[in-house]
Structure formats: structure tokens, C-alpha cells
Amino acid sequence: MSTIRAKRKPSSRRLLPGEREKQIVSEAIRFFSEVGFSGQTRELSRRLGITQPLLYRYFPSKRALLERVYREVFLGRWDPAWRTLLEDRSRPLRARLIEFYRRYTTVVFRPEWIRLYMYAGLAGTGFNRRYIDMLEKQLLRRICAELRVELGLPDSRRARISPFEMELAWDLHGGIFYYCVRKFIYRSRVHEDLAALIEHAVDSLLLGAPTVLGRLLGRKRPPTSIRR
Amino acid sequence: MSTIRAKRKPSSRRLLPGEREKQIVSEAIRFFSEVGFSGQTRELSRRLGITQPLLYRYFPSKRALLERVYREVFLGRWDPAWRTLLEDRSRPLRARLIEFYRRYTTVVFRPEWIRLYMYAGLAGTGFNRRYIDMLEKQLLRRICAELRVELGLPDSRRARISPFEMELAWDLHGGIFYYCVRKFIYRSRVHEDLAALIEHAVDSLLLGAPTVLGRLLGRKRPPTSIRR
DNA sequence: GCCGCTGATGATCAGGCGATAATCTACACG
DNA sequence: CGTGTAGATTATCGCCTGATCATCAGCGGC
Numbered sequence: 397m398s399t400i401r402a403k404r405k406p407s408s409r410r411l412l413p414g415e416r417e418k419q420i421v422s423e424a425i426r427f428f429s430e431v432g433f434s435g436q437t438r439e440l441s442r443r444l445g446i447t448q449p450l451l452y453r454y455f456p457s458k459r460a461l462l463e464r465v466y467r468e469v470f471l472g473r474w475d476p477a478w479r480t481l482l483e484d485r486s487r488p489l490r491a492r493l494i495e496f497y498r499r500y501t502t503v504v505f506r507p508e509w510i511r512l513y514m515y516a517g518l519a520g521t522g523f524n525r526r527y528i529d530m531l532e533k534q535l536l537r538r539i540c541a542e543l544r545v546e547l548g549l550p551d552s553r554r555a556r557i558s559p560f561e562m563e564l565a566w567d568l569h570g571g572i573f574y575y576c577v578r579k580f581i582y583r584s585r586v587h588e589d590l591a592a593l594i595e596h597a598v599d600s601l602l603l604g605a606p607t608v609l610g611r612l613l614g615r616k617r618p619p620t621s622i623r624r
Numbered sequence: 625m626s627t628i629r630a631k632r633k634p635s636s637r638r639l640l641p642g643e644r645e646k647q648i649v650s651e652a653i654r655f656f657s658e659v660g661f662s663g664q665t666r667e668l669s670r671r672l673g674i675t676q677p678l679l680y681r682y683f684p685s686k687r688a689l690l691e692r693v694y695r696e697v698f699l700g701r702w703d704p705a706w707r708t709l710l711e712d713r714s715r716p717l718r719a720r721l722i723e724f725y726r727r728y729t730t731v732v733f734r735p736e737w738i739r740l741y742m743y744a745g746l747a748g749t750g751f752n753r754r755y756i757d758m759l760e761k762q763l764l765r766r767i768c769a770e771l772r773v774e775l776g777l778p779d780s781r782r783a784r785i786s787p788f789e790m791e792l793a794w795d796l797h798g799g800i801f802y803y804c805v806r807k808f809i810y811r812s813r814v815h816e817d818l819a820a821l822i823e824h825a826v827d828s829l830l831l832g833a834p835t836v837l838g839r840l841l842g843r844k845r846p847p848t849s850i851r852r
Numbered sequence: 853g854c855c856g857c858t859g860a861t862g863a864t865c866a867g868g869c870g871a872t873a874a875t876c877t878a879c880a881c882g
Numbered sequence: 883c884g885t886g887t888a889g890a891t892t893a894t895c896g897c898c899t900g901a902t903c904a905t906c907a908g909c910g911g912c
Contacts, residue, residue: 409877409878409889409890410877410879410888410889410890411889412889413888413889416889432660432662432746432747434660434662436868436869436870437869437870437871438868438869438870446890446891447890447891447892448869448870448871449871449872449873449890449891450889450890450891452870452872453889453890457871458870458871514742514809515746517809518660518739518742518743518809519660524810524812525810525811525812528810528812559815560815560817560820562815563803563814563815563820563821563824564824566803566806567799567821567824567825567828570798570802570805571798571799571802573802574794574799574801574802575791575794577745581742582752582753583753584752584753586791587787587788587790587791592788592791593791593795596792596795596836597795599832599835600795600829600832603831603832603835604824604827604828604831604832607831608824608827608828637860637907637908638858638859638860638907638909639859640859641858641859644859644860664898664899664900665899665901666898666899666900674860674861675860675861675862676901677861677862677901677903678859678860678861680901681859681860684901685900686899686900686901853912854911854912855910856909856910856911857908857909857910857911858907858908859906859907859909860905860907861904861905861907862903862904862905862906863902863904863905864904865900865901865903866899866901866902867898867899867901868897868898868899868900869896869897869898869899870895870897870898871894871895871896872893872894872895872896873892873894874891874893874894875890875891875892875893876889876890876891876892877888877889877890877891878887878888878889878890879886879888879889880886880887881884881885881886881887882883882884
């Protein structure tokens with residue numbers, strides 16, 4: 397009787413393996429980002445409208461599913477075009493940084509990303525370290541290099557970028573990241589204008605860096621002013 | 625035979641209730657900050673060198689123990705003397721902020737505090753919200769007020785401190801907090817000079833704020849320069 | 853030196869959890 | 883329509899984990 401069969405969600409029965417797997421991963425990302433790694437497979441399967449053993453048809457263990465979730469979320473979200481954007485010296489650095497973080501926050505700094513990233517960090521998995529290494533290489537070091545160019549300081553190929561300079565870049569990045577932490581993890585009331593926050597964070601770096609870097613290199617005054 | 629009895633740690637047997645309780649709470653703070661709330665009572669008791677049921681003599685449930693841990697860590701670490709320090713206008717604001725964060729980081733921004741705070745945030749307990757409310761009231765709003773005085777802007781009692789101004793203070797606080805997150809949660813290699821980082825974070829605020837606040841209030845130039 | 857109070861332990865329960873194996877059934881093909 | 887393949891389910895195992903209860907044993911008072 398079709399009426400009896402219709403009681404089951406038709407979408408959840410007898411899917412192609414590829415589709416079912418995508419469906420599981422997609423829901424697992426949402427699920428584990430909400431409740432953490434200790435979230436139970438039974439609860440996940442219930443959300444999917446399937447039985448719990450079915451998960452084990454697609455993933456040999458819960459651990460394997462979690463690793464798939466990580467891979468999905470942390471790898472492949474970095475857009476190579478961002479490098480071009482950051483290094484386009486025909487535009488003022490301020491504009492480049494603002495546009496970069498506007499794009500970055502829409503793709504990366506999302507609730508499920510932030511929360512999984514923090515869970516992964518607390519659990520001590522290697523994902524954070526790997527991501528941080530990537531970030532320092534792809535983003536922060538590049539910002540430092542562009543900052544030197546903008547300020548007329550020695551080229552980054554001639555003088556190695558110092559750990560202290562990196563901290564300046566981390567301060568910019570961390571300021572924006574921490575805003576997202578307050579919003580998505582602490583669920584605190586935050587000033588809703590992210591665009592304005594990004595502008596301010598960028599300005600903080602650009603206004604503070606000349607003095608701080610100048611002091612670092614033994615100068616009293618900013619070498620040049622910031623183009624706007 | 626005393627030799628047989630000596631096999632047991634004498635310190636762990638037959639303690640006064642008060643002492644045993646302190647011992648449990650102290651180890652529980654370390655334990656749960658490392659492994660998170662899903663840490664098991666058996667593992668905790670093993671670390672303490674006691675049996676697991678003994679925990680239930682002192683706390684009716686695991687939840688009760690966790691709440692005691694939170695209370696211990698999050699309440700009562702705020703030193704009322706810090707208010708006096710922050711509002712001592714005989715000293716430059718820069719010096720006050722630097723000294724405050726030097727003290728604050730030694731007491732509050734410690735590994736077990738940071739990690740428990742993050743676990744609590746992810747779990748959605750009310751502790752973070754409460755702490756953030758306290759922080760905004762006790763610290764951030766005060767920083768904004770002092771910043772206005774320093775810059776010769778309207779008194780905070782006459783014109784209410786805006787959400788955007790609060791974001792400036794959050795940016796300072798978040799920068800230092802995020803440094804600790806990288807260090808204690810991500811266990812990333814960080815530039816070890818925390819004192820220098822604090823100075824830079826404070827300078828960033830003080831150098832950036834005049835421009836940003838001036839812009840906010842429709843001025844072109846910083847109202848006054850920053851005392852050093 | 854006995855005794856009672858209470859801190860501490862050993863044994864165990866009930867429910868939860870990841871994982872497995874046997875069974876069922878939807879769908880394509882002839 | 884029958885039939886085989888493979889997606890999906892039902893039943894269940896074994897272990898873990900929070901919590902309970904009866905029992906043991908250290909220590910002070912008489």
C-alpha cells in the first residue's frame with residue numbers, strides 16, 4: 397500500500413551511495429560543530445532520518461567520519477585567488493586587506509568552521525597546527541611583506557620577517573577571528589557591523605605598524621604615511 | 625604489618641572533609657581543563673589516588689562537581705584593586721593599560737582558565753555570558769571612558785558609550801586573549817615576549833582610536849596626542 | 853583497649869555507546 | 883513477474899560510565 401510507504405520520508409530511502417555519503421557528511425559537519433566530538437552516532441543518524449548502523453556502511457568508524465568532516469571543512473576552503481588579491485600593488489594595501497577579510501569571513505569564519513576549529517584545537521588534533529602553518533605561509537607572511545612595501549621598509553627577501561612582525565599580523569587576524577568567536581561560540585551580543593569591524597582592525601594595523609615597526613628598526617617617525 | 629600499609633599513599637587516606645574536597649576540586653580543575661567535560665570520573669579519581677565512588681561522597685553528581693569547578697575558576701579571580709589601577713588618572717593611560725594586562729594575564733589568562741572558558745563557551749553554559757557581562761561592565765566600559773578622557777572627548781556620563789567604541793576595547797582585549805588561545809589551546813609556537821605583545825596591543829588601540837573615534841564623531845584629526 | 857563515628861572502599865546496577873551480524877526490501881534487469 | 887544485487891533495517895554484543903549500596907577501617911573519646 398502506497399499510503400503506508402508514504403509514511404516514510406521518500407528522500408531518505410534507497411539513495412545512490414554517492415548522494416547518501418554527501419548527505420551524511422553534510423549533516424555530520426553541522427552536528428559535530430554543534431555538540432562536539434562526543435556527539436553520538438545515534439543522535440546523528442536520527443537527524444538524518446536513517447538508522448545508526450547505516451553510518452557504518454559508509455564509514456568504518458566514528459573516527460573516520462570525523463576525519464572526513466575535518467578534511468571537508470578545513471581543506472579546500474582557501475581560495476588561491478586571494479593571493480593575487482593580496483599582492484595586487486596597484487591598489488592601496490588598506491583596500492586589499494579590507495576586501496580580503498570581507499571575502500575570507502564569508503567563506504571561512506562561519507559558525508560551523510569556527511566551532512569545529514575550536515573543538516579540534518582543544519582536542520589536540522593536528523588540524524589546527526596544520527591550518528596555522530598554512531595561514532602563516534599563505535596569509536600572514538604575505539601581509540607582513542606587503543606592509544613593508546607600503547611603508548618603504550627593507551624588502552622581505554632581503555631581511556627576513558621577524559617573529560615580532562608576525563605578531564602584528566596575528567593581531568589583525570586575531571581581532572577579526574575573536575569577533576567571530578564571541579559571536580558563534582560565546583553567542584554574545586556583538587556589534588553587528590562586521591564590515592566596520594574589519595575596517596577598524598585593518599586601520600589599527602596600518603596606523604600602529606609604522607610606529608611599532610619604526611621603533612623596532614630604531615626610527616622615531618613613520619617612514620611614510622599610509623595611502624588610503 | 626606497617627610495610628603492607630605503607631604501599632598505599634598515606635596522604636590520600638582518611639583526610640579531613642575540607643581538605644579532601646579542596647584536593648578534588650583542585651585536581652578536577654586541571655583534569656577537566658585538559659580533557660573537557662566528557663572526562664570520566666574514574667579517570668579523575670585515578671589521578672587523585674582515590675576510588676571513584678568517593679567523589680560522590682563530596683559531590684552529588686558529576687554536574688555538581690563541574691559547576692563547582694566553574695565557580696572556582698571564573699568567580700573570584702577579578703581583583704577589585706584593578707579598578708583603582710585603571711582609573712588612576714595621575715598616570716598615562718598607556719602605562720595603566722599595560723600594567724593592568726600584565727597583572728590580568730598572570731592571574732586570568734592561564735592555561736586552565738582559557739581552556740575551561742572555551743569548553744564552557746562551546747557547551748553553551750551561561751558562564752561565558754555572565755563573565756562577558758562582568759568584563760564589559762568592569763573593564764571594557766571603563767577603558768572606553770578613560771580613553772575619552774585621554775582624548776579630550778565628551779565625558780562618558782554625558783554621552784553614552786557606543787557599541788562601536790566597545791568594539792575598540794574588545795579588539796584590544798581580544799588581541800591579547802587570542803594570543804593566549806594560540807598558546808594554550810592551539811599549542812602553537814608563539815612569540816614568547818608577552819610583555820611586548822601587550823605593549824603593542826595597547827599602542828594599537830591608542831594610536832588607532834583617535835583616528836577612528838574622530839571619524840566617528842565627524843572630525844578629521846585626532847583631538848589630542850597620546851601621552852606616553 | 854574497646855567502641856562508635858565517619859571517611860574510604862569493593863561490588864554492582866542501569867543505561868548509553870560504538871560497532872557487528874543477520875535479515876529485510878527497493879530497484880534494475882531479464 | 884521472478885530474481886539477484888546492494889542499500890537499509892532490526893537485533894544485539896561488549897564495553898564504558900555515572901551512580902548506588904553495603905561493607906570495611908582509621909581515628910578520637912571514654
